Amino acid sequence: MLDDRRLPAVVRDQVARFSAKLSAGLKRPVQKFIGQMLFGMLAAKDIKLSNVARSLKEVISLGKTETRLSRNVSTQVIAEPVTAALIQDGAAGINDDEVPAIDISDIAKPYARKMECLTTVRDGSAQGELTKGYRLLGVVGADVRGDRLTPLLMDLYSQDADDFESKNTQILAAIDRVRAATGEHGIWAIDRGGDRGHLLEGLLSRGCRFVVRLRGDRNLKDKRGRLRNSMMLAVGMRRREVAEIVTEDAGTRKRRRVRIGCRRVRLPKRDEWMTLVVVKGFGEKPLLLLTDVEVKRLREVLEIYLTRWKIEEIHRFLKSSYHIEDVRGRSYVGLRNLAALVMAAFYFLAVVLGARLELSILLRKVLAKVQRFFEVPEFRFYALADGLVRVLFRIGHSPPVKTPDAKTPQLTFAL
16 A cells, blocks of 8 residues: 555656656766656646756755756757657557547747747637747547547747758658557548648558548549549538537537538549548538548547547647746757657656556545545546646655664764
């Protein structure tokens, strides 16, 4: 039975083991830095270095701790090895039916002046207004019918950076990195914007199974070889199935009755046959999904696409719980490092704590530390993040120095 008095030390030990796995093969100072950052983010529930430094509770001054963290995060290139370690560790959780979902979010920095590679983004929290900031490309494996999540990649990038080629290149590069570890497992799900011709051809040429939402203005070839607008193909399509689905928006559940139909189509310059799935009753306009997945029921294609929404909840969680939009720093390398580290912190919440039986018991202990008057919500990571703050913040990163036993024959010096 895990004693509550031992809980902070046990959790700290698990964070240390996880950080050691992520940083294996790196130099010792870099390993120490990654361990401190992961612990600090989890203990402070924040990405700002000032709060991370405060949670470490070092014997030196807070200013010196923050200066050291700032220097390391800006000079060490750790985003690539940390992400590679996450993908390699999480690949075991990606089976044939798992959905690696891709989503591109944004970090709005409207008042920034000297941050490197600031670019123009559409602020999703401000009705799509144009502002300065960065883009976040996330890949998360999600179970269609369960609540298992496997964070794999979080890439902060700017279209004004020297190494940026195109949005399509960023997405395909992320897919290649994940597939190098997972192989052909998983069904990729991408929202609107994933139906660009270059991206679809890249998915097909790689042999990926996918479900992509169409905007409605893309042209496809029907069975007779005619080039037709995808929305026009959807008009008058016969109903094949009727399904009842439950969606949740801002905590409000809605039950919808939808009609689903399909047609066989091809891309204008490709020979592979795919299925255009049309869902009516989901919104004002028909929902168009393009897939190369063979399913027994069309409803399965809709369920795969809806699973992609879980990654949007993760982005909201990282912005509200770990304040990723409040990231500060001038170095573009440092900003990319912080994005990779905050994804690693979420991996610890989502995967590590529930990996084994003894850790699932630990997870329940951590959740019990959250003194809430209401039940834990379905997206339990909000409560789990609060519980870790209560457990870790008061103890600091380094364990107390053990004093030698008076009876030991070990030679000691009284200083």
